[in-house]
Amino acid sequence: MRGWFRDTTGGLPTTFWYLWTGTLINRLGSFVLILLAIYLTTERGFNELQAGLVLGLWGVGGAVGTTVGGTLADRWGRRPTLLTAHLGAAAMMLALGFARELWALAAGALLLGLFAEAARPAFGAMMIDVVPEKDRLRAFSLNYWAINLGFACAAVLAGLAAEASYLLLFVVDAATTLVTASIIFLKVRETRVTAAARRPAARPGPGARCGPS
Numbered sequence: 001m002r003g004w005f006r007d008t009t010g011g012l013p014t015t016f017w018y019l020w021t022g023t024l025i026n027r028l029g030s031f032v033l034i035l036l037a038i039y040l041t042t043e044r045g046f047n048e049l050q051a052g053l054v055l056g057l058w059g060v061g062g063a064v065g066t067t068v069g070g071t072l073a074d075r076w077g078r079r080p081t082l083l084t085a086h087l088g089a090a091a092m093m094l095a096l097g098f099a100r101e102l103w104a105l106a107a108g109a110l111l112l113g114l115f116a117e118a119a120r121p122a123f124g125a126m127m128i129d130v131v132p133e134k135d136r137l138r139a140f141s142l143n144y145w146a147i148n149l150g151f152a153c154a155a156v157l158a159g160l161a162a163e164a165s166y167l168l169l170f171v172v173d174a175a176t177t178l179v180t181a182s183i184i185f186l187k188v189r190e191t192r193v194t195a196a197a198r199r200p201a202a203r204p205g206p207g208a209r210c211g212p213s
Contacts, residue, residue: 027150029176061113069118088115097170129191
């Protein structure tokens, strides 16, 4: 067992484990998506069509967010994209929890999907940046373990939180998103290599003078 654990987890860079921990914490708090349809129909009194509209807009925002997040991760940087996405997702999560009108819930779901999914390409790009090629399959497998484990536990925790208050779902989800943002802000540096850094230094030509004559 020790050998399997060492072969599975050993040799990966520290930055990867900070990203892995952030993924796990973020997924542990992913209550809202699990119970959003129930919340809209039972707590807010909307019909199935209206609830489906809100969920559909979350999906639309997620599709746009994935594209925007990938573009920003390459042009702006992985770290600022991750921080912006998580802070935006936390803000939209709270806004969605306090929203009452259908238009506000729909707009909040759209923006929440955009911010939440914008983080995914930056996460993946950063893991590729910091993990050697020979270890990437193992690293991404471990990251999927974090996603699945966190989401499985979130399903149980969501039911417990909903018994106390539906608003608690949104507050805890926003809090875990902020914890992930804090880990990135405090422990993770930018990993994107710019084109200028990749370009080799120019070598002097055969006729170039190397010093004063």
